[in-house]
Amino acid sequence: MSSVRPRRSVLYMPGANARALDKARTLPADALILDLEDAVSPDSKELARNQIAEAVKTGGYGYRELIVRINGLDTPWGLADLKAIAPLGADAILLPKVEDPATVSKAAIALEQAGASAKTTLWAMMETPLGILRAAEIAAVSKRLTCFVMGTSDLTKDLHARHTPLRLPMLTSLGLCLLAGRAYGLTILDGVYLDLKDEAGFEESCIQGLELGFDGKTLIHPSQVEPANKVFAPSEGEIAWSRKIIEAFAEAEAQGKGVVLVDGKLIENLHVDNARRVVALADAIAARG
Ligand SMILES: CC(C)(COP(=O)(O)OP(=O)(O)OC[C@H]1O[C@@H](n2cnc3c(N)ncnc32)[C@H](O)[C@@H]1OP(=O)(O)O)[C@@H](O)C(=O)NCCC(=O)NCCSC(=O)C[C@H](O)C(=O)O
Numbered sequence: 001m002s003s004v005r006p007r008r009s010v011l012y013m014p015g016a017n018a019r020a021l022d023k024a025r026t027l028p029a030d031a032l033i034l035d036l037e038d039a040v041s042p043d044s045k046e047l048a049r050n051q052i053a054e055a056v057k058t059g060g061y062g063y064r065e066l067i068v069r070i071n072g073l074d075t076p077w078g079l080a081d082l083k084a085i086a087p088l089g090a091d092a093i094l095l096p097k098v099e100d101p102a103t104v105s106k107a108a109i110a111l112e113q114a115g116a117s118a119k120t121t122l123w124a125m126m127e128t129p130l131g132i133l134r135a136a137e138i139a140a141v142s143k144r145l146t147c148f149v150m151g152t153s154d155l156t157k158d159l160h161a162r163h164t165p166l167r168l169p170m171l172t173s174l175g176l177c178l179l180a181g182r183a184y185g186l187t188i189l190d191g192v193y194l195d196l197k198d199e200a201g202f203e204e205s206c207i208q209g210l211e212l213g214f215d216g217k218t219l220i221h222p223s224q225v226e227p228a229n230k231v232f233a234p235s236e237g238e239i240a241w242s243r244k245i246i247e248a249f250a251e252a253e254a255q256g257k258g259v260v261l262v263d264g265k266l267i268e269n270l271h272v273d274n275a276r277r278v279v280a281l282a283d284a285i286a287a288r289g
């Protein structure tokens with residue numbers, strides 16, 4: 001069984017929306033972010049926390065990873081969110097607007113103290129200019145931290161930038177986080193696409209995210225799940241090619257060679273490493289049926 005975890009589609013849902021929390025049990029998303037932060041009004045924070053706690057305890061989400069986005073630890077709700085959710089066995093707690101490594105360290109200590117199992121990791125939202133500038137320090141700070149999530153809406157606001165089709169205003173920030181995330185072995189997820197009616201624009205944005213190196217995309221509506229799953233899954237052609245070069249390279253190695261030509265293309269170790277990653281991801285997706 002592969003240890004690769006597909007995270008092609010990661011769907012946010014407001015914790016105050018009981019219908020959405022329930023419906024998510026049947027959606028083909030790889031992961032769900034149950035939100036206590038920006039999608040929940042101050043008046044509903046407590047209701048949302050209780051509903052999310054109940055949903056995590058009740059389960060029934062199958063292969064879908066459960067991530068709870070808590071409020072910032074510097075808000076009136078953050079620490080209470082963390083203490084309430086930590087012991088329940090969610091896959092991760094997502095910290096919003098992370099700007100320094102100390103925030104992650106503080107959350108990691110609070111998780112231990114609240115009795116979280118080792119299985120519950122920390123994810124960090126990268127969505128402020130200071131956070132982006134410190135991406136490498138943040139990525140390196142704690143073994144509990146396993147994923148960066150781009151918060152492109154907050155970032156666009158803070159940069160006084162615009163949402164544009166090619167996302168040129170975002171590329172520096174996306175690139176810095178990708179570099180930091182990959183350098184320290186984190187998963188890294190692209191930001192949301194806000195126009196639910198623009199299906200073509202959404203697909204373009206997924207393709208751009210894939211080409212930049214993201215593992216998957218964060219989503220705001222069930223209609224975005226299947227298109228994201230399709231774009232971020234290896235294609236049949238990619239899988240067949242990957243299997244072919246793995247086999248050809250193994251044969252070459254058995255003959256004492258370090259490189260091989262497959263269909264006229266030079267194949268080295270680095271291509272085979274990538275091919276193994278592709279095959280592992282494809283196998284993990286296939287195992288979901
Ligand atoms: C955008 C929405 C408010 C639209 O909701 P609604 O009008 O209910 O949509 P539909 O009628 O089309 O819904 C059809 C059915 O699907 C369910 N549904 C809708 N959205 C979700 C969801 N996100 N998860 C699960 N299920 C969902 C509805 O209940 C309907 O079900 P049924 O009754 O069976 O027909 C809504 O989609 C929504 O709230 N989306 C999430 C918004 C959100 O969480 N935003 C915060 C995260 S984004 C962010 O903060 C990014 C970051 O921080 C940054 O800075 O960039």
Ligand SMILES: [Mg+2]
Nearest residue numbers: 038127151154
């Ligand atoms: Mg945000």
